[in-house]
């Protein structure tokens with residue numbers, strides 16, 4: 001059974017960075033690229049303890065700092081991805097133009 005009090009206690013410890021390690025940059029880059037899926041289905045920890053510090057997130061990220069870093073990295077990666085797609089679309093347009101000229 002889900003123990004709300006225990007989970008909140010663990011969340012507070014996590015928030016305070018007790019026993020915090022850090023993710024190595026390789027793992028962080030991989031996570032940012034793939035994007036994380038947590039709380040698949042019902043997550044009591046999310047409901048009672050908080051969406052930004054539920055047990056799924058705490059399992060992956062050693063500290064809130066790592067989680068915030070991941071969010072920022074993910075955000076940046078998605079922007080780069082959009083820029084990449086835009087650049088690709090533009091270059092395809094260019095190719096089409098040159099092909100038309102043949």
Ligand SMILES: [Zn+2]
Nearest residue numbers: 039043054056
């Ligand atoms: Zn969760």
